[in-house]
Amino acid sequence: MAKNAFPPIKTGTSLLTKVVGLLILIALLTLVVKHPTDAATWVGQAGHFVGTVIDGLASFLQHAIG
Incomplete structure (x- = not known):
């Protein structure tokens, strides 16, 4: 039986x-x-999108749980 059953994980990047x-x-x-x-407009739009997704998930969980 080998000392280590798992292969080594490569830690460096190419x-x-x-x-x-x-x-x-x-x-x-x-x-x-x-x-x-x-750039500021794009960041603002991305933030708004993430907020909308989070609100949607929260609403889904509220309806699913109860």
Whole structure:
């Protein structure tokens, strides 16, 4: 019987993942710097959407539970 029955978990990330993450971060920063009004509008809309989803889930649970 082996000492460890589970395979080791890879903890590091690949270079490609880091490069893609860095490129996304640069794109977001560029968007905020060049178009701050649009970026603020998108964040506000995303926040409103998340709030609507949470309200819908709360309403569903209230009706389901009782």
